Amino acid sequence: MNFELTEERQMLQDSLRRFLRDHQKALQASTLLGAGGEEGARGFDAEIWRKLSELGVIGALFSEADGGFGGQGFDLTTVFEELGRAGAVEPVLDTGVLCGSLIADLGNKDQRAFLADLIEGNLQLALAHGEANSRYDLAQVEALAKTSADAIVLSGRKAVVVNAEAADVLLVSAREDGASGAEEGISLFLVPRGTAGLSLRGYPLMAGGRAAEVDLDEVHLPLSARLGERGQAHEALLRARARSEVALAAETLGAMETAVDLTKEYLGTRQQFGRPIGTFQALQHRMAQMLIELEQARSAVINAAGHLESPSTAERDLQIAAARNLIGRAGRLIAEEAIQMHGGIAMTQEYELAHFAKRIIMADHRFGDTDTQLERFIDLSAA
Amino acid sequence: MDLSYSPEEERFRAEVRQFLEQKLPAEMSEAMRLGRSIGKEGHDRWHAILNEQGWLAPNWPVQFGGCAWNAVQRHIFEEECCRAHAPRIVPFGLSMLAPVLQKFGSKAQQDHYLPRILSGEDWWCQGYSEPGAGSDLASLKTRAVREGDHYVVNGQKTWTTLGQYANWIFCLVRTDPDAKQQQGISFLLIDMDTPGIEVRPIILLDGTHEVNEIWFTDVKVPVENLVGEENKGWTYAKYLLTHERTNIAGVGFSRAGLEAVKRMARAQMHRGRPLIENPHFAARLAQAEIDLMAMATTNLRIISRAAAGQAPGVESSMLKVKGTEIRQEINDLARRAAGVYAMPFASEAVESGNEPGLGPEGSEAVAAQYFNNRKLSIFGGSNEIQKNIIAKVKLGGRA
Known part of the structure; x- marks a missing residue:
């Protein structure tokens, strides 16, 4: 070991x-x-x-x-x-x-x-996959790809495509077979910026960076634009999500570390009632709880990362669901407690804690939130 | 024991409901429901509508232009306002300063300021907190030194809510630096147009400008703007804080919030079914609702005692803690319900309704509200301070 x-x-x-x-x-x-x-x-x-x-x-x-x-x-x-x-x-x-x-x-x-x-x-690059009704389900794809002898035509809409405006090439998913919700029949296509029929409505994100709603209005592509086999993208999407979730879990852990560090420092310096507020036992215990949760989160990330290359995708996905569920819970506790123990100063955009709290909380809205991860974990443990 | 309202109370509720149906502008209600800002104009407009009806100052005695409702009526009014998505009445003049002037102010001050509060001519803000005096408010340092017929004020106030709209500020200032902390504080009324006052915006973590820093440099304030006696300001401030704690439970806000979450969760699909049918989400939602049902009754128990003339004590601290916990939990549920559409930062165009929102109806404001309402457990006496009060009272002096 x-x-x-x-x-x-x-x-x-x-x-x-x-x-x-x-x-x-x-x-x-x-x-x-x-x-x-x-x-x-x-x-x-x-x-x-x-x-x-x-x-x-x-x-x-x-x-x-x-x-x-x-x-x-x-x-x-x-x-x-x-x-x-x-x-x-x-x-x-x-x-x-x-x-x-x-x-x-x-x-x-x-x-x-x-x-x-x-x-x-x-x-x-940016992945244009999620749609208005897909929530966190990778198989809910309604955008369509129609293939003729010499071209592929995409139509549909994609939701909250992170980094879409900066992307030189968008990876766009669309259905070639089956009904929305079917894992079979989803393909990916490489769509360069500026392709006719591709339009973006961009906006800032709460935790920094930008995203866009992507409209695909008869986007004509050459046959060479398809990435991978026709209709077979679902498994690769699952793998890419697994890798992204491990990365995001670690990123959130890092943000949690900083939130804890800032709070520790603040408790030591902020004076109220003639002494540093970190000398109040009520706050000391809460700080201790944050530190305990932080170590739990660290171990959860190690579990997930250690199983990313597991030959069993079920084992891989179970460990990842566990890590992200735990981090969802521990992250919320740490972000909210860090703000509360700072008081008003943490509510300001200027003080750096606010940004870290936003990174921690908003990470819960990518690839599956705390409850969705719990659901995945239950399904995978029952299987 | 009877949980129902009396027939007169029900009649009163019907009257309030009818008024709101007729007089609350639909676009204002819509903006509030979607978590959009209505700006100063919106607040002024609603203020004027209520004033015309004579319902602007439910907590004021009749001789000052109030409607002399009892605590139950006030509660019904607040409940109906929340249900109809009416804007919050800006409390600084009406519910905070006015009771202090009515109890401790001079006749001249009452005659001058109270009508101007009702007419909306004056917009008041509150100058209490300072950078070094938050939970420990009595350690405030802003100095007022008497020179002839005026005070000279120097210092800095912070977290001044909607101070950017205010033309007057009521301030706690230190007039006797040698006295024990609470005993050297005075309560001053200051015209915001006086030279030496500077208002600097504080942008909150959700990008909004609702609070400010206010700097005082050699600001001359006439002595007649002192409320009550010099160095007795802490007594008045404490009196004011008990008024700040009316409607502290926020039952109406929580009910409206819960409805909004349910609406969104019915429309959002999760694994091919409406999210509201998802057992994990439904369980969270149910727990929040169960907590709210009990708290609403706690609130009514206290209100009914207040209507019978008993002053609320430590219970208002309990309501503040539980009430803010429930509201914050509902904000958390709302962001969960919105799914990926919690991530966008609503632009001003979307905020003001000039551009369509991105996700399901009501989703554009959920993340901002979640972060913004972290303030609920911080301001008005943080939840830690409330727990100190509860412990001190209930454990017998050991806080």
């Missing part, structure tokens, strides 16, 4: 932590870029993105076979815990993990050429 990071991952962690600390100001500014930005804005700092790729942050998300130097569960958690600690809003999750996994899994030789651009930081 060994719970230490390998030397390579330790080095990556150190250099990433140092970089993020040195760029704290720029990172903080980029949390507001989405909100202040015009329609079509990126919502993140392109310079930070470039430097992250130079540091190898994106390469660490891919195996050597895919042109990277990592790609395993603990590579993802090493990167994302640090990004979470720093509150970074750069779309490493969407471009790197979610879309990167799909291209690596499903891409043919030509399509896999995107991976090199991606790892070098020259490509932005």
Whole structure:
């Protein structure tokens, strides 16, 4: 048994932590870029993105076979815990993990050429999969793909597509067979920005970054735009979601660490009734509870990351559902207690805790919330 | 023991309901229901409608223009207002300052300020908290030094709600720095147009501007703006705080919130079925409703005692804690119900209703409300302070 990071991952962690600390100001500014930005804005700092790729942050998300130097569960958690600690809003999750996994899994030789651009930081991607009625269910796809002799035509709407405006290429899912809710029949297509019939209604996100509603109005694509086999994308989507959930769990853990650190510091410095408020036992016990929950969350992330490459996808998904359910609960407790123990100052946009609380809480709305994870866990344990 | 309202109370409820159906502008009710801002104009308009009806100041004695409703009637009125999604009556002048002036103010102050509160000519804000004086309010440092016929005020107030709209502020200031903390504080009325006052916005975590910092630099305040006696301000402030705690349980808000969650959960599909049928979500929703049902009765027990002339004691602290916990839980349920559509930050265009919302109806404001209402357990005496009060009273002096 060994719970230490390998030397390579330790080095990556150190250099990433140092970089993020040195760029704290720029990172903080980029949390507001989405909100202040015009329609079509990126919502993140392109310079930070470039430097992250130079540091190898994106390469660490891919195996050597895919042109990277990592790609395993603990590579993802090493990167994302640090990004979470720093509150970074750069779309490493969407471009790197979610879309990167799909291209690596499903891409043919030509399509896999995107991976090199991606790892070098020259490509932005977004997955346009969820729809207004799909909630957290990957099989609920109503958008349609119709194939003729020389073209594919997409029509439908996609909901809350994170990073859509910045994306050079969108990975769009659409149904080629079966009814909405069927796992069979879903395909993915590569749709370059600016393709006729593709339109975006962009908006900022509560926790930083941007997303868009995507309208597909008779989007004509060449036959070569299909990613993977016709109608067979569901399993790859499940795998990409599994990898993204491990990354997101680690990112949330990192944000929780920072929320706890800020609260600890505040309890030591804030004076009321002539003494630091951290000397009140009522608050000390609550701080202790936050620390206990934080260690639970850390172990849950380790469980999930350790099973990401499990030969059994059921075991993989059970561990991930467990981790995200636990983090959903522990995260809510930590975010809310951190705000409460700070008092009014935590309610301000200016004080950094607010951003971390938002990252923690809003993470619950991606890929499945706390209750959905509980449901998945129950289903998988019963199976 | 009888849980039902009397026939007169039911008649009163019908009268209130009819008034709201006729006079509450539909677009205002709609905006409130969807969690949109109605701005100063909206508040002013609703204020004027209520004033015309004579129902603006339910808690004021008749001689000052109030309607002399008892606690049960006030409760019914609040309940009906929430049910109809009426805007909240901005409380600073009407429910906070006015009772203090009516009890401790001079005849001249009553004659001058009270009619202007009713007419809406003056918009008051509250100058209590300071950066270093939150839960420990008595440690406030803003200084007022008497020089002839005026005070000179220097210092800083914070968390001043809607101070950007106010033309007057009532302030707690330190007039005797040598006295024991609570004993050197005075209650001053200050015209916001006086030179030396600066209002700086504080943007909250949901992007809204509802609170401010207010800076005082050598602000000259006429001595006739002192309420009551010098150095007795803490007594008046405590009196005011008991009024701040009326409707502290927020039963009506919680009921309206719960209805909104149910509406959304009926429309949102989860695994091919409406979310409201999902056992995990339904269980959370049911628990919140069960808690609310009991708290509503606790609230009525206290109101009915108040109507019989008994002042509420430690129970209002209990209501504040439970009431805010329930409201915050309902906000949490609302964001869960919205699913992925909790993630967007509603732009001003969507906020103001000029652009269609993105997700299911009512979803655009849920995340902002969830974060914004974290304030409920912080302001008006944090829940920790309320628990100190409960423990102190119930455990016999050991807090």
